[in-house]
Structures are given as structure tokens and as C-alpha cells.
Amino acid sequence: MNETEKRQPAKGPAKEEEATAPLDGLQRHIMPFGPEAPLRLDSGESLSPFTIAYETYGALNADRSNAVLVCHALTGDQFVAGPNPVTGKPGWWPNMVGPGRPIDTNRFFVICQNVIGGCMGTTGPMEINPATGDPYGKDFPVITIGDMVRAQAMLIDRLGIDQLFCVIGGSMGGMQTLQWASAYPGRVFSAIPIATAARHSAQNIAFHEVGRQAIIADREWRNGNYIAEGTSPAKGLAVARMAAHITYLSEAALHRKFGRNLQDRERVSYGFEADFQIESYLRHQGSTFVERFDANSYLFITRAMDYFDLAADYDGVLANAFRDTKTRFCVMSFTSDWLFPTSDNRQIVHALNAAAANVSFVEIDTDKGHDAFLLDEPEMISTLRGFIDSAAQKRGLGK
Amino acid sequence: MSTAVSTTANGRVDLALIAEMIEPGSRVLDVGCGDGDLLALLAATKNVDGRGVELSQEGVNACVARGLSVIQGDADTDLRDYPANAFDYVILSQTIQATRNPREVLEQMKRIGKRAIISFPNFGNWKVRSQLFFTGRMPETRALGYSWYNTPNIHLCTLRDFVYLCDELGLTIDDAVNVTGNRAWKVGRPGHLINLIADEAVFLLSDKRR
Numbered sequence: 001m002n003e004t005e006k007r008q009p010a011k012g013p014a015k016e017e018e019a020t021a022p023l024d025g026l027q028r029h030i031m032p033f034g035p036e037a038p039l040r041l042d043s044g045e046s047l048s049p050f051t052i053a054y055e056t057y058g059a060l061n062a063d064r065s066n067a068v069l070v071c072h073a074l075t076g077d078q079f080v081a082g083p084n085p086v087t088g089k090p091g092w093w094p095n096m097v098g099p100g101r102p103i104d105t106n107r108f109f110v111i112c113q114n115v116i117g118g119c120m121g122t123t124g125p126m127e128i129n130p131a132t133g134d135p136y137g138k139d140f141p142v143i144t145i146g147d148m149v150r151a152q153a154m155l156i157d158r159l160g161i162d163q164l165f166c167v168i169g170g171s172m173g174g175m176q177t178l179q180w181a182s183a184y185p186g187r188v189f190s191a192i193p194i195a196t197a198a199r200h201s202a203q204n205i206a207f208h209e210v211g212r213q214a215i216i217a218d219r220e221w222r223n224g225n226y227i228a229e230g231t232s233p234a235k236g237l238a239v240a241r242m243a244a245h246i247t248y249l250s251e252a253a254l255h256r257k258f259g260r261n262l263q264d265r266e267r268v269s270y271g272f273e274a275d276f277q278i279e280s281y282l283r284h285q286g287s288t289f290v291e292r293f294d295a296n297s298y299l300f301i302t303r304a305m306d307y308f309d310l311a312a313d314y315d316g317v318l319a320n321a322f323r324d325t326k327t328r329f330c331v332m333s334f335t336s337d338w339l340f341p342t343s344d345n346r347q348i349v350h351a352l353n354a355a356a357a358n359v360s361f362v363e364i365d366t367d368k369g370h371d372a373f374l375l376d377e378p379e380m381i382s383t384l385r386g387f388i389d390s391a392a393q394k395r396g397l398g399k
Numbered sequence: 400m401s402t403a404v405s406t407t408a409n410g411r412v413d414l415a416l417i418a419e420m421i422e423p424g425s426r427v428l429d430v431g432c433g434d435g436d437l438l439a440l441l442a443a444t445k446n447v448d449g450r451g452v453e454l455s456q457e458g459v460n461a462c463v464a465r466g467l468s469v470i471q472g473d474a475d476t477d478l479r480d481y482p483a484n485a486f487d488y489v490i491l492s493q494t495i496q497a498t499r500n501p502r503e504v505l506e507q508m509k510r511i512g513k514r515a516i517i518s519f520p521n522f523g524n525w526k527v528r529s530q531l532f533f534t535g536r537m538p539e540t541r542a543l544g545y546s547w548y549n550t551p552n553i554h555l556c557t558l559r560d561f562v563y564l565c566d567e568l569g570l571t572i573d574d575a576v577n578v579t580g581n582r583a584w585k586v587g588r589p590g591h592l593i594n595l596i597a598d599e600a601v602f603l604l605s606d607k608r609r
Binding site for chain 1: 426450456459460462463464465466467468469470471472480481482485
């Protein structure tokens with residue numbers, strides 16, 4: 001499985017808090033934040049009203065000390081472990097979150113929120129702008145990783161949780177994890193940023209820009225008003241996804257899975273059909289993605305990642321973002337990840353060392369590229385299980 | 400005065416000797432920490448705030464699973480990432496002979512730690528010398544259990560070699576413990592006799608200028 005193979009868009013989000021329990025301890029929620037609780041944005045604007053769609057698994061203990069916040073990646077969602085409400089497919093991190101998994105839902109109270117700007121029920125560009133009565137579209141305020149985390153913290157406040165036992169996420173989820181540890185050090189007992197960076201690289205901004213321009217160049221984008229005008233920039237969004245998907249894999253994995261194999265044919269067609277399996281695969285990834293993701297959300301969330309530079313708020317010294325931190329960190333990278341390479345992750349470790357933080361770091365040997373963090377990587381699972389178990393003991397959450 | 404050496408579960412004699420040198424409650428970095436045996440010992444008996452660096456993924460995984468804070472990294476390249484004086488002790492046990500640039504590693508240890516503790520097998524031991532002298536072949540002993548072609552020990556030295564390097568780098572030898580067979584004793588600054596009989600040694604070093 002990878003980031004792409006997921007689900008249909010959620011149906012129109014309910015506006016009042018609701019909870020259903022289709023499996024043990026799983027609850028689906030929508031939390032409204034009214035005019036009394038605006039979200040202050042880094043741009044200087046504010047977003048109000050807004051809602052956060054989130055899932056919880058397991059039960060909060062009496063001390064409220066066993067909460068784990070899972071942060072999702074660019075095109076992820078809140079369905080981390082529970083089945084997708086439409087397709088019934090399992091959540092996107094079944095190897096990590098669930099009964100008996102490293103993030104054990106029998107033991108921890110697991111929260112996963114759809115990020116601000118998203119399209120799975122949390123307020124994003126698909127939502128109606130109360131000022132105009134139309135969807136926000138491209139008039140949605142530009143958001144940052146800091147804004148996403150600020151909104152998450154407002155939800156954690158509402159849930160009455162002072163300190164999270166653990167904040168964990170890969171890729172953009174790792175950026176949120178770092179932002180949490182930096183902005184709310186006292187509220188994060190342990191942090192697990194995986195396959196991520198403290199700032200988005202020029203190469204990654206470049207790939208995002210290709211994706212955005214593919215969307216914007218689609219005539220059906222209609223200057224961002226495609227919902228109101230009844231069109232869909234599906235082709236542009238699919239191309240964006242195809243380009244991005246290549247960056248989630250590795251050359252070795254592509255060669256292993258596809259090589260130069262032809263798709264349902266004996267010889268090349270001397271045309272521009274999907275002769276090669278890799279072409280067919282990418283086209284499939286693109287076309288299934290557009291069924292579950294909003295093009296404007298893609299623009300805004302990629303922008304948030306581009307703007308992420310944690311050290312920028314600390315005179316360019318990343319170590320100062322973690323000064324005097326008491327949080328226990330476990331940083332993880334993958335050998336074949338060229339989107340968030342080990343060097344990016346080591347910069348985080350370097351800064352944490354300079355801040356005398358409590359940090360572990362593991363580079364997992366795999367050919368599965370950036371997507372490895374979503375897959376069944378036994379070394380990743382066993383290392384994180386060990387880290388989480390020992391942190392739980394330190395937190396007084398012994399087995 | 401010599402004392403009997405206690406060995407840890409994996410047969411290592413130097414770990415208990417190193418632990419004795421460490422003040423309780425210190426900040427410690429163990430470079431090449433393996434499965435974390437020493438860090439676990441120090442956490443249990445000396446209440447240290449310990450960190451580790453280990454090259455092998457299996458070693459790091461084992462450490463992290465034990466609740467130790469360990470970074471996958473290389474003594475030769477990753478010590479320069481630490482700020483100066485970050486630790487009370489930087490430990491390099493049975494590792495310096497496997498580094499590519501032992502002198503640079505020692506300099507980094509001097510920079511990031513107030514004190515350094517180093518243990519290594521003594522290539523000046525009489526059994527090593529006599530094996531080379533009488534058989535004309537590369538020595539294999541308890542402390543050096545490899546053939547020449549597969550040994551990770553690419554920078555072996557004698558105790559006297561090491562003492563000279565400490566002088567060059569401005570490192571004071573605060574303590575040196577000689578290990579011969581199952582006996583260990585403090586020797587101050589090892590001379591020719593100790594260099595002949597020591598199987599291995601543990602040095603406690605500090606920066607002369609401090």
C-alpha cells in the first residue's frame with residue numbers, strides 16, 4: 001500500500017459533534033470552533049468559524065496521560081486505523097496503529113485529525129466561505145504547518161488533554177511533529193518525526209511547484225472556482241499526483257516492481273498509450289487520487305510544506321527551536337528515501353544533540369523509498385515499538 | 400594492588416572498570432555502544448544521563464528497544480556534530496582500533512567531553528610480540544580474535560603508542576588500569592613492563608588546558 005491507494009472523499013461533513021462506534025473504541029468526530037474561537041494564522045489572517053474532523057481510538061485514562069496524536073502526511077487523512085467510512089478499506093497505518101501494534105489502541109488514546117486546509121471534513125478550500133456563501137476555493141487563507149498544529153492544539157485543549165504522551169508522523173506529519181515539539185515543548189512527552197525535514201528543500205519545493213502548475217494549467221480549474229462552476233480539474237490534479245508519486249518511490253523499487261515490462265501487450269505500440277507497466281501504474285494512481293482529493297486542498301497543503309522552515313523563527317539556528325526541551329525524540333529515516341533523505345533527518349538529530357535533547361536516531365535499510373514509512377517495515381515497527389514501550393514506562397504507563 | 404576482574408555477560412572485562420571511573424549522575428556519551436550494555440549498566444548503577452552512538456542498525460534497534468537514547472552514526476564522522484563540552488565523559492570502549500582516523504576521533508572526544516575514557520587491546524603484549532616473532536604470522540589472541548584479512552581492527556597500537564599520542568594531543572592521563580588475564584590494577588602512566596604484560600587497558604583522560 002502507499003499514500004495513493006486510499007479512499008473516496010468523505011461525504012459532506014456534519015456540522016455538529018457526532019460519534020459513531022463501528023469498531024472497538026473507534027469514534028468519528030467533528031469538532032466545531034465558533035466565532036469565539038478563531039484560528040490565528042501565521043499570515044496575520046484568522047479563520048473562523050472552522051471545524052476539525054478527527055478520529056479517536058481507545059480510551060483516555062484517568063490521568064489523561066495516555067494520548068497519542070498521529071499527524072498525517074500531505075494527502076493523508078484522519079482514517080489512520082479505522083476503516084474508511086466509504087470503501088471499508090483499512091486505515092493508512094495499520095501496521096503501526098491498532099490493538100497490539102506499537103501504538104496500541106488497547107493501551108493508548110489515539111487521536112488523528114484531518115489538517116486545516118484538508119478535504120476530509122476539516123475546514124479547507126472546499127468549505128463554504130461564510131462571507132460569500134460560496135466555497136473558499138483559492139480565497140482560502142494560505143496556511144502553514146504552524147497553523148495546522150495551532151488548530152490541533154485547540155482540539156487537544158477541548159479534549160482536556162494537557163500533555164500528549166506522544167506525537168508521531170511521517171513526511172508532512174513529521175513536520176507537524178517537530179512543530180509540536182518546538183511550539184509546545186511542555187505538552188509533548190515524546191516525539192517521533194519520521195522521514196521528514198526541519199525545512200522543505202529547494203528540490204521538494206520544485207516538485208510541488210510542478211504539481212501546482214499542472215492543476216492551475218487545467219482549464220477546468222476555473223481560477224479555483226471549479227466547485228461553483230461545476231467542473232473538476234481532474235487531469236491537472238492527476239498529473240500532479242503522478243509526478244509526486246514518483247518522488248515517493250525509489251529507482252530500485254520501480255525497477256524491482258516494473259522494470260521495462262509492457263502492459264498487456266507483446267510489443268510497444270509506437271504511440272502514446274500506456275505501453276509500459278509503470279505508465280499504467282502512474283495513470284491509475286493519478287485517476288484514483290482525484291476521486292478522493294480536492295485540487296485546491298492540494299495547492300494549499302503543498303504550499304504549507306514549502307513554507308516550513310522551523311529554524312527561521314529562531315535566527316536560523318535549529319537547535320534553538322528545541323532549547324531546554326524535555327521531550328524524548330526518536331528520529332527515523334530510510335536509506336532509499338530521496339524526498340526526505342537521511343541527511344535532512346540527520347540535521348534534526350544534529351540540532352537536537354546541540355540542544356542536549358534526549359534523542360535516538362535510526363536509519364532503516366530499505367529500497368521502498370519515502371513511502372517506506374507507510375509500509376510493513378519490520379525494523380521500523382520493532383524499533384518504534386521499543387521506543388514507545390520504554391517511553392511509556394518512563395511516563396508511568398507500564399504494561 | 401590488583402583486583403580480580405569482573406566480566407559482563409558478554410565476556411567484556413573493561414565495562415565494569417569503565418563504570419568504576421564514572422561519577423554518579425554524569426552526562427555520558429558512549430561511542431560505539433553496541434547493544435547498549437555499558438549504557439544500561441551506567442543507567443542502573445550510576446544514574447547517568449546517557450547517550451550512545453552506534454554504527455550497526457541491529458545495535459541501535461537493541462538500544463532503543465531498551466529505552467536507551469542512541470543515534471545511528473559513525474565515530475569517524477558524527478562526533479563533530481556535538482557541541483563542545485556537551486558531556487562529562489565520552490567513552491570509546493574497544494572501538495578506537497577500528498576507527499579510520501583515531502587521532503581525529505580522540506580530538507573530537509577531547510572537544511565534546513570534559514573527560515574521555517578509552518579501552519583497547521594492547522598490541523605490545525608479549526604474547527602478541529612473540530607470536531609475530533616466533534611464528535612470523537599476524538597474532539591472534541583473546542583480545543584480537545581475527546585473521547589479518549577480516550579484522551575490523553585497522554589501527555592497532557601498543558600502550559606506549561597510545562601514551563605518546565595523548566602527549567601529542569595535550570591529554571592528561573588521570574588514570575590507567577591495566578588488565579592482565581583476570582587481574583586488573585591501576586598503573587598511572589604505563590611503562591615498558593606494563594606495555595609487555597597488559598592484555599588490554601582502560602585510560603581516563605582529561606584536557607591539559609582545563
